[in-house]
Amino acid sequence: MALNNYMHPRNVYKTPPDFAKLAKIYPEFSSVTIMDVSGKVTIDFKDPHSLRILTKCLLKSDFGVDIEIPEDRLVPTLPLRLNYVLWIEDLLLAIKRNDNVWGIDIGTGACAIYPVLAATKNKWNMIGTETDPESLLKAQENIDRNNLSYFIKLSKNTTTSLVQYLLDSELGQRFDFCMCNPPFYSSIQELCESRNPSRHPPKNGFTGSPQELVTEGGELEFCRKLIDESKVYKDRIIFFTTMVGHKYNLKELLNDLASEGIKHTHTEFCQGRVTRWGLAWTYQDHDIYKLVPPRDKLRKKSLPIAYQLTELPNRPYEIETCSEKIKEILNELQIEKKILSKRGKSISMHIKALKNTWSHQRRKRRLLKRQEEQEAKRMRSDSSGVNESSQNESLEKLQRVVNSAININHNNNNGSILESQVTENNISACQEPILQAFLKIFKKDDAILCEIEYLDGNAGKEGLHQIVQYIKNNWK
Structure with missing residues (x-):
């Protein structure tokens, strides 16, 4: 189910873009469009090149900026990025901060998408940090091409810290917020196993480089590191914020903050078929939870x-x-x-x-016992002249029956009992x-x-x- 109804109320993409109109304005977008039998204009969302062109044209159309997105780097999803920026707007508006706003984007990427949106939309002053030299170079080219250097500065991070190196060099500078979209995964294997089959197949194609998607310890340790650094620099930044990709990590981070008495709040970023979460905390006097309460209560929550x-x-x-x-x-x-x-x-x-290994245990045991008894009885009744190969064949048959019984599964959708198609031999690393x-x-x-x-x-x-x-x- 599409989640656009839960998108931030000020997000312009609550109403999907008019692709037909966009194709008339931008020939490069027209070149990747497809018209279905009903005359509706769309694109192949599984094609990274089409996604790249779409994002580029939307940035031109809606924000007036010309951004080049490298083929080997992440294509930013604009509705999601805009949801995050709008939520930070809510935090700042709650404490009446709207002039001369300063923010930090940790890991700004090749597009510097958050600083670009913040600068063009709100005239915020932004510092984007980046560890990857190639991404930093591309980000600077994008900033220069759009004459945004007055609002956006880039800083190369050669350390293992997140904000410490920057705050130590920017002595005396105070910031209203920091934001980041950390790599979600601790390894390529974890990335591969991340999607569950209850959701629709991925609508969008896969994009991104390893350094944008994977970090040591995954996003949980990344965010915990930011929390640790925030304790040292709690007087230099008003709101520490981060995006979170896994709900179970959000729960852990909420527990971390609550256990130390750090004031915090969180939200859902809903767009298309994707949900992400935003987490914010502060050491100032603001009651952040009451000022900007969590938004995930809009939808029915799963009680533990x-x-x-x-x-x-x-x-x-x-x-x-x-x-x-x-x-x-x-x-x-x-x-x-x-x-x-x-x-x-x-x-x-x-x-x-x-796979389902817990349903109908009694049924499995009864079936297994019955099959074993029948097979044993048949083998005893065989003549004494049965050769070894026949016995082996019987044992193999018994093993197949046992495996079949073990793999009986329960189909939740209609309540019927199905035989599982999953075996130990075909469970891949990316199942x-x-x-x-x-x-x-x-x-x-x-x-x-x-x-x-x-x-x-x-x-x-x-x-x-x-x-x-x-x-x-x-x-x-």
Whole structure:
């Protein structure tokens, strides 16, 4: 389902662009358009070249700037970028900051898209930082071509810090905000496994270079590093902000800020079929949560499943013990897990299932036992002259039956029982998960609780309830 209804109310792209009109104005855009049988003008959104031309022409049409987007760099999605800028506008308007605004864009990229939008739309003064020399060169060319050097300065970051190196060199300069669109992934494999099949196939083609998409520790560690640096420079920047690509990372970052008593708020950036999240925090006197409250409450929220974990026989009733037991059960179900954080009284993890291994366990066991008994009976009734090859053939048949029984799956959409088409041999490194969830084990008073929140996946919330029931059934 398209999410345009949840886009920022001031975003001009709430109403989709008129491609036919755009094609008449820009011949280069006309060259990549397609007309369907109904006469509607569109483009191939899976073609990076078409995306590049579309973004270039929209920037010309709606913002009056001529931006060159390198073929080997990320094509910025304008509705998303504009959502972020508009949210920062909301933060600044809430504290009546609208004159002589100064901002920092961490990792500005080859297009310097955030500084360009901020400067052309709001006349904000921006400093864009970048570690990649080639992207920095292209960004400067774009700024010079559009005569934006009065508003936008670029700074090459040769350090491992995010804002420290800049603030140490810009002595005395105070900024209203910093913003960043951090690389979402910690590795190419994580990038490959990131999309779940419950969503429609990707509408847009893949663009971006490794340095734009991957960073050590992924976006969670990147954002935590920014939080750490913000503590040192809390008097130099009013609002620290970042985009977040994974909801489970947003939850962890919200916990990080809350645990240290740092005032914060967050929002959803909805556009097309994509949701991202914005996170902002401040050390100033502003009650940021009340001034700009979270926007994700506009849509129906998924309430977590919470229940108490009972004591295990002959094992201490501790967070670590319960965590190890849950890991054992998840391993039985072949559910992947990633520890997000360990605090004194809580452990958080992201869990991901590639196939349904938890549904209809009794049915699987009964079927397996029946097939084994039938096969054993048939083998006993065979004549004593059965040769070894026949026995091997029978064993192979039994193994196929066992594998078939194990792979019985539940189709959430219509409630029917289907035989899974997934086997160990065809699970590729880039297989999409059928369920992702956020799991937290924490101590409250003298009890240890487990809280599991559905994130996405076509197994749905029903699949998550089945996993919870499996954990309960196999706890002791």
